[in-house]
Amino acid sequence: MKDAYAVLAQKEADLARVRQEIESLRIVASLLEKTDALPDLGATGTDRLFSSVATTRSSLWKVLKRAK
DSSP: OOOHHHHHHHHHHHHHHHHHHHHHHHHHHHHHHHHTOOOOHHHHTOTTTTTTSOOOHHHHHHHHTOOO
16 A cells, blocks of 8 residues: 555645646747747648647637636
């Protein structure tokens, strides 16, 4: 059986890492929005690669700009 404190410490470390990744994505998203540097997905042949996932810019920005 695992030590509960060790599991909790690992979960807290994972949470801190994910929070940092989210903050990094927010920074990159704001930079991309300012430069309008998002690629045209149709030009790369990936327009249907993830058809079940919303790929519109507005959806992406809504997710990344959610309040902390």
